[in-house]
Amino acid sequence: MILAVLSERPAHGYAVIESLRRRSGGVFELPEGTVYPELHRLEAEGLLSSSWETTTGRRRRVYRLTRRGRTALGARRSEWRAFARAVDGVLT
Amino acid sequence: MSWLDELELELKGAGVPAAQRRRIIAEFADHLASDPGCEERLGSPAALAPLLAEVHLVPRTKRGSVLACVVAVATLLVCLWIIGTYVRSSNDWAAIACGKACKPSTVEHIRQRGPWRERILSDSLWAIPLAVAAALGGTAITLLVYRPRGSRRAAA
Numbered sequence: 726m727i728l729a730v731l732s733e734r735p736a737h738g739y740a741v742i743e744s745l746r747r748r749s750g751g752v753f754e755l756p757e758g759t760v761y762p763e764l765h766r767l768e769a770e771g772l773l774s775s776s777w778e779t780t781t782g783r784r785r786r787v788y789r790l791t792r793r794g795r796t797a798l799g800a801r802r803s804e805w806r807a808f809a810r811a812v813d814g815v816l817t
Numbered sequence: 818m819s820w821l822d823e824l825e826l827e828l829k830g831a832g833v834p835a836a837q838r839r840r841i842i843a844e845f846a847d848h849l850a851s852d853p854g855c856e857e858r859l860g861s862p863a864a865l866a867p868l869l870a871e872v873h874l875v876p877r878t879k880r881g882s883v884l885a886c887v888v889a890v891a892t893l894l895v896c897l898w899i900i901g902t903y904v905r906s907s908n909d910w911a912a913i914a915c916g917k918a919c920k921p922s923t924v925e926h927i928r929q930r931g932p933w934r935e936r937i938l939s940d941s942l943w944a945i946p947l948a949v950a951a952a953l954g955g956t957a958i959t960l961l962v963y964r965p966r967g968s969r970r971a972a973a
Contacts, residue, residue, distance in 0.1 A: 739848045761865075769872055
């Protein structure tokens with residue numbers, strides 16, 4: 726989900742959390758702090774890159790998707806769609 | 818104590834390096850500035866620190882393992898070099914141990930001699946104690962360099 730949010734545009738941690746909440750219609754009410762370890766893990770795996778940027782006088786760590794991240798997002802989307810179709814097939 | 822101070826203490830206790838701690842604290846400080854009073858939604862520092870340490874301790878452990886291997890290999894080479902230095906004058910065993918090329922006649926000459934231990938002891942009583950001292954020194958450095966994952970957390 727984080728990869729999907731960042732595929733639209735680079736964003737800092739708080740914006741990622743806000744976007745997750747907005748796009749899920751408030752369904753995903755995660756403990757906000759847990760998003761940061763996940764951002765750091767994705768960066769360590771090379772799926773994200775990050776840098777400090779100063780916007781409106783504030784220094785912020787901005788994350789963006791790498792090429793590997795984009796490929797991983799495509800693969801995970803396909804896996805999820807196949808899984809969702811399978812569950813849907815069983816339930817309906 | 819503020820939420821950020823508490824997080825910094827927890828990260829320190831979990832063994833997260835100072836540079837990484839500064840980065841994490843700066844990110845959370847920005848988050849708190851964007852949404853004042855959101856500490857409760859961020860979760861408890863005690864619960865967050867192990868999750869962050871999980872990510873930031875791995876590269877350090879990898880570096881430690883590589884360094885430990887380098888020290889172990891260097892120790893082995895130093896031991897071989899010490900033994901080689903002491904026994905080179907009277908036979909070619911050290912030349913073989915150090916991977917130097919030998920003529921077939923040299924190999925035959927060595928075959929006709931006794932066990933290598935006897936040759937070393939007869940050539941110099943100092944060879945083995947020095948090699949052992951080098952090995953012990955290398956082991957001590959390896960132990961200092963290598964920190965298995967989680968050992969710092971357990972110590973804290």
